């Protein structure tokens with residue numbers, strides 16, 4: 001594995017560009033203004049930009065009116081790594097994750113599976129609530145897809161598969177969470193065909209009605225434990 005260390009002064013410069021909006025698209029940056037915001041000379045600011053570009057942490061386009069800079073995916077990853085370290089400093093060992101996604105409609109199959117007694121009983125016993133027969137589907141935003149991957153490192157509750165109605169029902173896993181204060185759980189059926197950017201949520205109440213949600217609405221899912 002390659003160990004890659006960005007210099008503290010380069011990181012500071014990268015952050016200044018990101019604060020100008022460089023993670024969202026290209027921003028006009030001059031060595032003078034950048035130097036002023038970092039309390040360094042324009043020459044030093046210019047050297048830092050060259051250094052960031054060489055490390056492919058930014059990309060630059062020189063135009064007649066000046067230079068336009070974009071933070072690359074690698075640059076953004078570097079800033080996120082720093083951010084994760086601050087999270088660890090200020091959150092201690094308490095793990096807290098927030099997923100953001102938009103409500104989408106499924107085919108209604110979740111409703112069927114959540115009505116099957118063999119699943120309902122297990123959810124009730126293991127989550128402490130009788131789940132509403134239905135699932136709320138969320139399409140995660142790109143940043144939350146990364147957060148969702150990190151959830152694989154924490155402990156989920158197992159739901160056992162079983163035989164009923166002359167067929168087999170597969171295993172599933174669930175993870176307690178909250179949406180607008182409502183106790184919920186992310187449910188992950190082993191046989192689900194959904195891609196990684198879609199999560200299914202169950203709750204005691206129908207969340208669409210309880211929260212007045214419609215397709216496209218943005219929802220925050222909080223996962224946290226001590």
Ligand SMILES: Cc1cc2nc3c(=O)[nH]c(=O)nc-3n(C[C@H](O)[C@H](O)[C@H](O)COP(=O)(O)O)c2cc1C
Pocket residue numbers: 105106107108109110111113114119135137168169170171172187189191192193194200
């Ligand atoms: C608790 C639970 C168990 C499931 N078990 C199975 C299963 O055994 N086999 C299967 O093909 N899909 C299973 N599914 C997944 C559904 O086929 C489907 O991915 C999902 O629930 C889609 O719901 P939607 O159409 O409402 O979006 C299960 C879903 C849930 C919520």
